[in-house]
Amino acid sequence: MLLALTAAAQDSGFSADSAQLHRRPVFQLDVRNSILNRHYVTLLGLKLGVEWRGRLRTGIGVYLLSNAIPSRQPPPAELPAATRAELRFRYVAGYGEYVVLRTKRWEISGQAQMGVGKSYSRYFVPDGSVLRSPKQTIWLAEPTVAGQMRVFRWFSLGTGLGWRQPVFVSRSLQRELNGPVFYGRAKISLGDLYKTLRFKRRLFSQNGLRPDN
Template sequence: MLLALPAAAQRPDYATDSAQLHRRPVFQLDVRNSILNRNFVTLLGLKLGVEWRGRIRTGLGVYFLSSPIPTRQPLPIELPPATRTELRFRYVAGYGEYVLLRTRRWELNTQLQLGVGKSYTRYFVPAGPVLRSPKQVIWLAEPSVAGHMRLFRWFSLGTGLGWRQPIFVSELLQQELNGPVFYGRAKISLGDLYKTLRFKRRLFSQHGLRADN
């Protein structure tokens, strides 16, 4: 004899709806902070990828400095000593992310980015033109660990910590670009938000996030 479950029981647990999908697209504004040449800087990024069964995420990201920083690159001899210099760089990175721990409330993951881009220096000559050095190809490796806590079905807060390491570049440029990476993050799961609205669930409910649900 076959038993039919009630309609409500047939719905997947919304707290793990996304994890049950075979794959889904992931879009993220990735804003990271770092220390470069003893200066606090912000790296603006945009990531697009795919999540597989809630455990593995892969994709591509584009990053650039939100504001330039002073550089320690030697000043060309033909420029006056009062010339002001700025370091600029941008890069494209492929990333792989693995979820180490996932519960109804918490997630802990590790990520590795491998990137390639361009770096150059701008020279602000007093009472003169703004010049630019030839662009240099840079390669970057960035491992990191991050975690977040789900506050509601569709909204999480988290933080992460990592290290940016240039490779295949000169020693001086490596010293300029390497450094810690850290960030805070607010995450909105559009899939879970859609299900919350579609099934008319309470927007700020804790149902499904507690162990006794």
């Protein structure tokens, strides 16, 4: 499973002072994995948003399928039967995430995305030519649940699991694009890392993360 690097624009710690912030900008390299047409694929994404009071995060993300996948839809009738088809898509999504549990060490959140984008097929004809189908508009709904453990004050590890469901598209395209979504994630809090280095604190200290701290 690939890891995505997350970097908060400001301190993302779980301290009382951090929780009092009304809002702050966040950005995230969001690498997600999925199973499409029985093939393992990777979705590369970039998310920009705002965090409200340490609980609610909203924003927008852009996603691109990193590698084409074989399509199960038959090629157009005018093409030879041996024509090979590959499916590609990209989309933009608005998201909302709510942190339902947050402690010094743990965080559990639920997220929902609603996206719109374009999908098309590329046809590889036996004579060596490559054709492309007209682009189709796709709508995608994607609920996920994520968990995160803070290893050090400035570094966390997390994972998430969800489902991607196309809506308002043909049933055949739904079968091609729907599937599980899963990811592993490494998160670096730039604010906490800066404070650790500035005040010469121990880089790999557990101070402030144990229940008795």
